[in-house]
Amino acid sequence: MDEFMAARMQMGVSLGFHIVFACIGMVMPWFMFVAEWKWQRTNNPVYLELAKAWSKGVAIFFAVGAVSGTVLSFELGMLWPTFMKHAGPIFxxxxxxxxxxxxxxxxxxxxxLYGWKRLNKKVHLYIGMIVGISGVLSGIFVVSANAWMNAPSGFDWINGQAENIDPVAAMFNKAWFSQAHHMTIAAFSATGFAVAGVHAFLYLRNKLEIHYKAITIALAFASVAAVLQPISGDLAAKNVAKLQPAKLAAFESHFETQEKAPLVIGGIPDVENKDIKYAIKIPGMLSFLAHGDFNAEVKGLEEFPKEEWPPVPITHYSFQLMVALGSFLMLLAVIFWAGTFKWKNWLTKKWWLKLLIIATPLGFVAIEAGWIVTEVGRQPWIIYGIMKTKDSLTPMPGIQYTFYTISAVYLLLTFVVTWLLSRQIKVLHKNYL
Incomplete structure (x- = not known):
């Protein structure tokens, strides 16, 4: 593994771990807020126990997210110093x-965490809301910075230097809104189904009311997010079509510029022959999804120098995986709402609980695939159209060893988090029983 690949792999591993912790940190505070709100509204002690249990989980993920996020911040400067030299003052x-x-x-x-018996109930409740709001805003701000890399703005690039810098214009770049709402909705969908799946597994083992209540709260958030996700994805794709047509072409393994461009489902890209095999093609649908017109022209990869093509296979497969998993979660959301309105007490059916267990990791797999699409699909650029990733690499040797070390640390961190959560579940059962 050369230095360049080691640096990219290290960033990929760090981001891959952090994004899971960050998404949970954004969403879980809203679950504990709703649980406490229901306790204050109904005086049902089960909701109080659930709010306290979830708050401990929030604390764990907050701490881990802070650590992993700090590592990413250092990596930006250590691995990509040229990038930070130019980009730091802008974004x-x-x-x-x-x-x-x-x-x-x-x-x-x-x-x-420490105000349960020290603060007024209403004050304590709305402090939980502040935790949720600040968590979501934190995620949006980070996504805004990433969006700038996809749609750089707020400066003039003159003779290899950034001039006339406008940080506000850079922050509110043309990609920030589409990326922010797509990522936020994805976080709610993934975390909601993951929490529901964990509690579904626990409910099958111990028919405790607290797990049933947890499933209903988590699914209320997840189901709404999963239905909104395709709408959000459509808006995001249209934005990509305008700002990064090469990335859109890589999504679909779309090699030739054409009108009435077909939407590709599945398939194996053949980059050498500029074709995709074994795919299902829906005529005109890509033109419609990209530009709102079935007859619109969609640029193919042939419009761009081959050295500026994103890695087509991994971008295509990741995009297909993201869409497939998102569609499955949307189907679960539709089943949830249909069942809620049509049947009583159906949420405890074994087939449904088992479906939720299967869905537990799928939202996060979709998020990881989506970030691969976003980051790999931007290559070879670290600042789209301005600076190539390879030109920003640090001259420091031995990056392979930091990559191995970081990977080992994150693997250990995963085991620690899993152990802590398992311990909290055991304590919850002990207290509840």
């Missing part, structure tokens, strides 16, 4: 706002 604003949101979240979470 630093969303990072500073993310830091502010992080501190607000930390303070509010501390008050929430």
């Amino acid at each position: 630093g604003m969303p990072f500073s706002w993310e830091g502010t949101a992080f501190f607000v979240e930390a303070i509010a979470l501390g008050l929430f």
Whole structure:
């Protein structure tokens, strides 16, 4: 493995772990908020136990997310110093706002965890809401910074230097909104189905009311998010078609520019022969999804120099996987809402609980696939159309060893988090029983 690939792999592993912790940290506070709200509304002690249990999980993921996020911040400077030299003054604003949101979240979470018997009930409840709001804002600010890399703005690039810098324009670049809402909705869908799946597994083992209540709260969020996700994805894809046509072409293994471009489902890209084999093609649908017109022209990869093509196979497979898993979760959401309105007490049926268990990791797999699409699909650019990734690499040797070390640390961290959560579940059962 050469230095360049080791650096990219290290960033990929770090981001892959962090994104799971970050998504859970964004969404779980809303679950604990709703649980406490239901307790105050119904005086059912089960909701109180659930809110307390979830708050401990939030604390664990907050701590882990803070550590993994800090590692990513250092890696940007250590692995890609040329990038940070030019980009830091431009897109630093969303990072500073993310830091502010992080501190607000930390303070509010501390008050929430230690204020159960010390604060007024209503005050305590709305502190939980502040935890949720600041967590979501933190994620949006980070996504805004990433979106700038896909749609750089707020500066003039003159003779290899950034001039006339406007941090506000950079923060609110043309890609920030589409990426932010797509990522936020994905976080709610993935975390909701994961939490519902874990509690479904626990409910099958111990028919406890607390797990049933947890499933209903988690699915309420997840089902709405899963139905909104395709709409959000469509808006995001249209934005990509405008700003990064090469990335869109890689999504679909679309090699030739054509009108009435077909939507590709499945298939194996053949980059050498500029074709895709064994795919299902729906005529005109890609033109419609990209431009709102079945007859619109969609640029193919042939329009771009081959050295500027994204890695087509991995981008295509990741996109197909993301769409397939998102469609499955949307189907589960439709079943949930149909069953809720049509049948009583059906959520405890074994077939449904087993479906939820199967779905537990799928939302996060879809998120990982989506980030591969976003990051790999931007290659070979680290700042799209401005700076190539290879030109930003640090001259420091031995990156392979830091990659191996970081991978081992994150693997250990995963075991620690799993052990802590298992321990909390055992304590919950002991207290509840």
